[in-house]
Amino acid sequence: MVIPDRAKAEHYLRHVSYYRLRAYWLPFEQAAAVNGDHRFKAGTSIEDAIALYVFDRQLRLLVMDAVERIEVSLRGGWAYHLAVKYGPHGYLDPNIYDRPHHYAKALASLLDEIERSKDTFIIHYNQKYDDPEQPPVWMAAEVMSLGQLSKWLGNLKFRADRQAIARPYGLDEKVLVSLAHHLTYVRNICAHHGRLWNKQFTVTMTIPNAPGALKLAMNPEATRRLYNTLATIGYLIGIVAPGSEWRKHLMSLVASCPLADLAAMGFPAKWQTLPAWQVSKTQSDSPLG
Structure with missing residues (x-):
């Protein structure tokens, strides 16, 4: 060397x-x-x-930025639907969940988070209210990690509930549930400074069949590689932060490091020409970045 x-x-x-x-x-x-x-x-x-180390670090930061926005959106969508359909505390009803054991574990984990929370809104609720003892769903969502949220979402008994939460993203509920689990895994890699660029994933996402542009962007031959994750994140960022230039930043980062083997990341040939990666030249950064 x-x-x-x-x-x-x-x-x-x-x-x-x-x-x-x-x-x-x-x-x-x-x-x-x-x-x-x-x-x-x-x-x-x-x-x-x-150079590869620096590229991977920048890639993790870019992915973390996107996952944060998606997580906040998922929290809001989950809380909004359950509040409207089941009421502020309806999320605690075990009858709307499929597996009692999973519900009990998720609830215990959530109660621990609430107990440890120093957030002003939790302290205020505990001081002012004692019936119901637990905070309403929109407060509970704010103290949940993405991993916890993915378990509450995935355990909803009725497909109609999961589908209602998935609908604003244009995804089938099975895809959204698997994606929430997968993004939790990816986020943990980034948060613990793990190698990301050529990682072979053990927790994968379901390949979406819709919308068309996203389906065309998928690489079914590399389901354990990063590319499909990046394409799906880019699609979701277009929904939750439509003024963002995240995809443009990603494409620039990939181009900046020729040493990063795109095949090792799962990128298909001529991926830049696919509709999902066509970034408008007039698009500019929003205040969300």
């Missing part, structure tokens, strides 16, 4: 660590002739691994 700037290399090895950085030079290694040996392809520089 070529090390053109020793001071820079020492800085990254000290502040990123050898073990973490090593994951980013694995693509530049040749197959070992002897088990346990490591040999780099000719001309490999530590700068290549650093």
Whole structure:
């Protein structure tokens, strides 16, 4: 491995660590002739691994930004539907959930979150009200993690409820439920600074059959890779933050790092020409970014 700037290399090895950085030079290694040996392809520089590391970090930040917006939207959609149909505290009715054991675990987890919460609105509710003891659904939604929310959403007994929550996104409820679980998994990778760009996922999402532009954008040959996630996030951002240039930022980031193997990320050939990635030239950033 070529090390053109020793001071820079020492800085990254000290502040990123050898073990973490090593994951980013694995693509530049040749197959070992002897088990346990490591040999780099000719001309490999530590700068290549650093470039991939920086790209992956920027990618995680971009994905986290989008998942945050989608999570907030899902919270609001879940709370709004249940409040309108079942009342402010109807979300606590075990009869609207499919699996009692899952409901009991989700409720226990939620009660723990409420107990630990220092949010002003929770403190105010506890001081002013004791019947019902638990806060209304729109408050409960605010203290839920995305993982908790995905379990409450997925356990709703009636398909009509799940479909009503999914409808504003133009997705089937099965797709939305699987996506909520999947985005929880992806968010946790990002939050714990894990490698994302060429990750092979263990928690996948259901490939949507609609809308047409999103269906065409999917790569069914790479369901465990990142590309389908990015395409779906881009579609949802167009709904929850229509003025955002998130897709444009993603495309620029991908173009900025030729070392990032698009095939390892699951990108299909000529993906930029697909309708889902056609970004209007007149589109500009909204205050939401």
